[in-house]
Structure formats: structure tokens, C-alpha cells
Amino acid sequence: MEPLQAPQTHAARLTWPSERRPHGWAAVWQTLQSFRRQKPFGAVAGVLVLALIVVAALAPLLAPYDPLQASGKDFLAPPSAIHLMGADDQGRDILSRVIWGARISLYAATLAVAVTVVMAAAIGIVSGYIGGAVDAVIQRMVDAVMSFPFLILVVTILMLVGNSVTNVGIAIGLVSGVSNSRVIRSSVLYLKELQFVDGARAVGCSSLRIMLTHLLPNTFAPLIVIGTLVWGNAILLESAVSFLGFGVPPPNPSWGLMISGPARTYLETAPWMAFFPGVAISLSVFGFNVLGDALRDVLDPRLRAA
Numbered sequence: 001m002e003p004l005q006a007p008q009t010h011a012a013r014l015t016w017p018s019e020r021r022p023h024g025w026a027a028v029w030q031t032l033q034s035f036r037r038q039k040p041f042g043a044v045a046g047v048l049v050l051a052l053i054v055v056a057a058l059a060p061l062l063a064p065y066d067p068l069q070a071s072g073k074d075f076l077a078p079p080s081a082i083h084l085m086g087a088d089d090q091g092r093d094i095l096s097r098v099i100w101g102a103r104i105s106l107y108a109a110t111l112a113v114a115v116t117v118v119m120a121a122a123i124g125i126v127s128g129y130i131g132g133a134v135d136a137v138i139q140r141m142v143d144a145v146m147s148f149p150f151l152i153l154v155v156t157i158l159m160l161v162g163n164s165v166t167n168v169g170i171a172i173g174l175v176s177g178v179s180n181s182r183v184i185r186s187s188v189l190y191l192k193e194l195q196f197v198d199g200a201r202a203v204g205c206s207s208l209r210i211m212l213t214h215l216l217p218n219t220f221a222p223l224i225v226i227g228t229l230v231w232g233n234a235i236l237l238e239s240a241v242s243f244l245g246f247g248v249p250p251p252n253p254s255w256g257l258m259i260s261g262p263a264r265t266y267l268e269t270a271p272w273m274a275f276f277p278g279v280a281i282s283l284s285v286f287g288f289n290v291l292g293d294a295l296r297d298v299l300d301p302r303l304r305a306a
Contacts, residue, residue, distance in 0.1 A: 042294025048287030056103040063096040067253045076270045086272040089262040094272065097253035098280050104165055104254050105284065109234035111169030112176060113227045119177020120226060121219060124184025125211050129192050139185075145178045151240060158246045168247050172234050180226045187219050225296040232288025239281050255281050 055062060064084075071091030079086045085094040127138040145153070157171040191197065192215065200210050235255075241247035242256030250257060255277040263274040 039294035039297065042291055042298075045287045045290035045294065048283055049291055052102055052106060052284055052287065055099055056106040059099050059103045063093075063099045065093040065096040067092060067097040067100040068251055069093075076266060076273075078270075079272055085276045086270065088258075088273050089266060089270070094258075094276055097258060098255070098276055100253045101255045101258065101277065101280065102284075104248060104252060105235045105238055105281075108165050108169040108172070108238045108248075109231050111166065112172035112234035112238075113231050115170055115173025116177040116180060116230045117223050117227050119174065120180040120184050121216060121223060123178065123181035125188050125215050125219065127181065128185040128188030129207065129211055129215060135185075142178055142181060145175065150175055150179070151237065154237060154241060155244065155246050158241065163246050163249055165248050165252070168238050168241055169234070172237050173230075176230050176234070180230070183222050183226060184219050187222055188215055191215055191218050225292055228288060228292035228295055232285045232292065235284050235288070236281065 069092060071087070074083065074087040074091035074093075076089060077083050077087040077091070083093050083095065085098065087093055088097075123138060123142070127135045153175045154168075154171045157174065158167055161167050161171070197210060197214060200214050205214075238247055239254070239256030239259075242254040243260045245260070248254035248257055258277040259274040259281075263277075266273055
């Protein structure tokens with residue numbers, strides 16, 4: 001007769017699957033594979049975003065020429081083996097300028113995302129948690145900012161502080177942070193009614209501690225989505241502001257600056273001057289926007305449940 005075995009407890013059954021749960025890089029790889037199966041277009045967009053980051057990081061190694069070096073003999077040279085994307089009206093290699101333009105656009109967009117996330121989190125959490133007169137005053141100020149066209153506000157700020165890559169990123173981030181604070185405020189209005197916030201108040205936690213240690217971590221998901229979407233919009237806005245002449249000053253190889261001025265003058269005789277920077281802008285904005293939509297569907301519990 002076989003010896004009797006002790007029955008497996010419920011706790012043992014719960015802990016057994018966790019022993020086989022992947023950890024470290026295996027868990028990251030499994031998460032990426034799951035994201036690829038659920039959101040294939042989001043995965044493609046993620047590859048585009050990763051390619052943009054790699055190109056921007058390795059611009060000195062990938063660019064075949066100096067983006068600022070002019071050459072009279074290459075005036076409006078068409079795409080060829082020497083210049084894969086042609087040359088502009090000063091004989092500068094367009095491929096090199098597009099590659100270096102990725103670094104400028106990504107720097108301005110990254111700075112805009114950082115400012116946006118900080119501004120949206122600070123305004124949204126304070127307004128949503130404190131409420132009352134403070135919430136009313138802050139929301140009326142947000143209404144005033146949102147009543148103006150986004151581009152007009154950014155241009156106005158740049159006219160006051162001057163045009164540079166850093167100022168462009170900060171200006172976009174300030175305006176975008178105020179607008180996106182409504183998203184964080186709506187999340188905080190829901191979170192502050194849950195029991196874990198009541199428990200924190202019961203044990204004597206201050207309002208500042210509740211906002212920093214309890215509410216802020218629970219807004220990371222919408223902040224990630226906001227940052228991803230703002231990244232693509234910031235690239236588009238940086239190009240638009242540079243196109244209007246209020247952004248990155250020449251001769252820096254900004255994508256928006258490359259499709260303005262001489263590119264419009266020689267649009268019929270040398271369309272490659274505006275075509276390739278335009279394609280770079282379109283692919284970058286497409287990649288960040290589609291990736292942001294996919295992350296929103298995955299991270300937002302309401303959309304995930306639906």
C-alpha cells in the first residue's frame with residue numbers, strides 16, 4: 001500500500017506557478033512578445049521609434065558628410081550614389097542633414113515630454129486632490145491657456161525667450177503640460193475616493209505624502225501614454241515652429257527648417273530638398289502616435305476591460 005501523502009494546501013497551489021514565472025530579461029522578452037501579438041501595428045511603430053533613437057544617437061557615425069559643409073560643385077545635385085538624397089542649394093548633403101536633424105528633433109521632443117509630464121502631474125494631482133477653490137482657480141487658468149491655439153502660444157513664448165533648440169522644447173512642454181493636466185486630474189478625482197487613500201489619511205499621512213507616495217505612482221500609466229503621444233506631436237510642432245522661422249536657428253539641420261525657405265523656392269527643380277525631410281517627419285510622427293495609441297489600449301484598464 002502506498003503511503004498517504006499530505007494534501008496540497010491552497011497556499012502551495014498558489015505559490016507553485018510563480019516558481020515557473022519568468023524573471024529578468026525573460027520577463028521583458030515575454031512582455032514584448034505579448035505586446036507584439038496584441039498590437040502588431042504598435043510593435044511596428046515601436047520599431048520605427050527605436051530606429052529614430054538609434055539614428056539620432058549614432059548621427060556622427062551614420063552621416064556620410066558634415067551637415068554644415070557647403071560645396072559649390074554639388075549645387076542642387078540630384079539623388080545619386082554620391083548623395084543618396086541629393087544636395088541642397090548650398091551643396092550640403094541632405095542625407096547627412098536628415099540624420100543630424102533626427103538628433104535635434106528628438107532632443108527638443110524629449111525635453112518637451114519631460115516638461116509635459118512634470119507639469120501635467122503637478123497641476124493634475126494638486127488640482128484633483130485638494131479640490132475646492134484651489135481646483136476652481138487652477139481649472140480656470142487651464143481653460144484660459146486652452147482657449148488659445150497651441151501653435152500661437154508656443155510662438156509667443158519663443159518670441160519672449162528667444163529661439164533655440166532648448167527653448168523650443170521647453171515652450172512646447174509648458175503648453176502641452178497645462179493642457180494634459182486634465183487627464184491626470186480626472187484620474188486623481190477617481191483615485192482619491194478609494195479606500196487606500198482613506199487608510200493613508202487614517203494613519204496620519206499628510207496631504208503632500210499622499211500625493212507623492214500614493215497618488216503619483218497610480219498615475220504612471222496615463223503619464224506614459226501622454227509622454228508617448230506628446231513625443232510625436234512635439235516633433236511635428238518643432239518642425240512647424242522652425243518652418244515659420246521661430247524655432248531652431250539656421251544653419252542647424254532642423255527638419256522644419258529644411259522644408260522652408262530655399263526648399264520652397266526650388267520645389268519644382270529640386271523636390272528632394274523638401275521630400276526627404278518631409279518623409280522623416282511623417283514617419284516619426286506616425287511611429288510615436290501609433291505607439292502611444294497601442295500603449296493607451298494596453299495600459300488603460302477601462303479600454304483593456306472593453
